[in-house]
Amino acid sequence: MSSQPPHAAVLIPGPIEFDDAVLQSMGHYSESHVGPAFVAAFGETLTMTRQLFQSTDPSAQPFIVSGSGTLGWDMIGANLIEKGDSALVLNTGYFSNGFADCLKVYGADVTFVNAPVGSRPQLPEIQAALKGKNYKIITVTHVDTSTGVLSELKNLSRMVQETSPETLIIVDGVCSVACEEIAFDEWGLDAVVTASQKAIGCPAGLSISYFSGKAIETVKSRKTPVASYFANLLNWMPIMQNYENKKPSYFATPSPQLVRALNTALKQALSTPLSERFAKHKEVSDKVKEAVSDLGLKQVAGNVEDQAHGMTAIYLPDSVKATELLPILSKAGVVFAGGIHKEIQPKYIRFGHMGVSVMDPNRPEIDNAIAALKAGLTQLGYLV
Amino acid sequence: MSSQPPHAAVLIPGPIEFDDAVLQSMGHYSESHVGPAFVAAFGETLTMTRQLFQSTDPSAQPFIVSGSGTLGWDMIGANLIEKGDSALVLNTGYFSNGFADCLKVYGADVTFVNAPVGSRPQLPEIQAALKGKNYKIITVTHVDTSTGVLSELKNLSRMVQETSPETLIIVDGVCSVACEEIAFDEWGLDAVVTASQKAIGCPAGLSISYFSGKAIETVKSRKTPVASYFANLLNWMPIMQNYENKKPSYFATPSPQLVRALNTALKQALSTPLSERFAKHKEVSDKVKEAVSDLGLKQVAGNVEDQAHGMTAIYLPDSVKATELLPILSKAGVVFAGGIHKEIQPKYIRFGHMGVSVMDPNRPEIDNAIAALKAGLTQLGYLV
Incomplete structure (x- = not known):
């Protein structure tokens, strides 16, 4: 039984529901950000971040910084882009466009590979x-939270390495890390940026990122200075390295409470093999998608191989308005998200199924949500 | 009685000790960042931020963004500085220098007005x-956390307005907001940047800032684009305005838990007149400083009018090493901070007395800390 007060289940594609122990860590009593207990906890959290990315390469570097997932885009733009550098952006929706907007702020010459709504650019x-x-970076939104489109990373990265070996492979993993497989070293990725509040299962407030040695060298060998102070990886790198070596260090004050909560969430995520975690997310996703199909509804992500496993974007029947359905679901104790992709915004809803709601067998909220969706559609006259 | 587990009292100049209710808010169950309950709480928090700055000017704008206090510097640099703009930095120590370093990243031509360690630049x-x-901005570190030097704002801002009315007056209030008086409108300030974990009394993880209408107009009338994506005030402004008007809005995911905790902390801070809060901080500060003096010790901030009221930086006797004293205090349940100003780093310690430790009459930690300091100095042979 949860020790949390009764509340509507948050099944949007982030923030997600949280485990009791994670929320208890959020209320950790105050401690010095340079005291030995917190330094040890932060260091351990950084080491667990390596494991989350299935990485053992000592030249790769994790960063955990107060901020939101969006700050990760600035970390890429401010550090890896110099004015005029070319960036190839694989466009799967709202969040690919946002990433491109951010890169342009730092002077990137952006080229898109576009795809129709609900699909993704193809390898050829x-x-x-x-x-x-010649592109300095290629960016891919692993799961575009606006459409539930999953991009494929393994074959993509192999192709990039063969075709354009100098190009850095950058992944927006905000809606994929900890629910979709990422083998950072094996696939030869150069950066993954993510956030705490999605499949990792820690409340929002942390930007979490992981950079290859090659990416770090690229930052160090810039011709012009890094174009940000707070997002400058070179300001943070010695701090992260010191914390991981259990030495206190200061650039900007971390949040002990959020880092404690992330520590708890990562311990839970790593308590079983990651392969089992990914398989469980696929199993529950399959169940959700089958239920959606049984209701006669279509997904925004059309092809099975393009469908994310931590969320489902669902087209509504013509007769049902999101603005009517979502409040009915909310009253039934289920919070879904509305549409966000501008071309189809009013026509669909988003159902997040990540983290504790998927992994904890005592949590009934996914099944409840499927039932509530059916009941809501019935109430609105779509189902009889 | 606190419901927190027994722990050493954190009496560093931030993060500080937290009230039980604030920590409980940190463990708030998940909620959608665009759901009505959270939108109302965030909106109310923004309105309370106006009250904290004693501001009623509708053209002024509060910003609450995931990040640390340091992000506030980037908000100034990225938004108010264009390449080659002149900035006059009043230098009171480590944090004034850091602010200047940040401004330089955004192209500022920085001029310092320096002062000897432990004092501040004077009006003439x-x-x-x-x-x-002609300076576009003047920056002042209200309390430099490295030295405990308090800068005077009221006469300073009047003089700036008379001498150079176009110059924007920018305050680093990280270690002053909620323990030193700030009358934003009355004094004609243009921006104050601060953080959650000091006198405001909410855990670290939020950058909190307040900009005048004049400052916002300056951002809007830039010749070149704002030099950051995440720190771009124009990206955040409609979001903050919508939340304050109780309308959901999205640019980057806020942290519901941190905002809930800030809401609780601000309600507590505003539950008594701010004048009483500032007076109480002065009263406790006077007690600490008298005790320091009674121990025969000198403060880094030499003149009474330059001494902050939320912290005290204390020179150690020649015979006492900080590396010996601080662990003794820690064993006695009192966490002080070491020195951070590079010219005097090993010679002094810092004692933070802000927030709940000062305001809650049931909290014994300030008196305990004074006693522990005396006992520690005795143990190390300085006092007999």
């Missing part, structure tokens, strides 16, 4: 783009 | 500097 067209120009 | 020399050049 991406390869053609890479052959046509 | 500041005025002379303002007369010699």
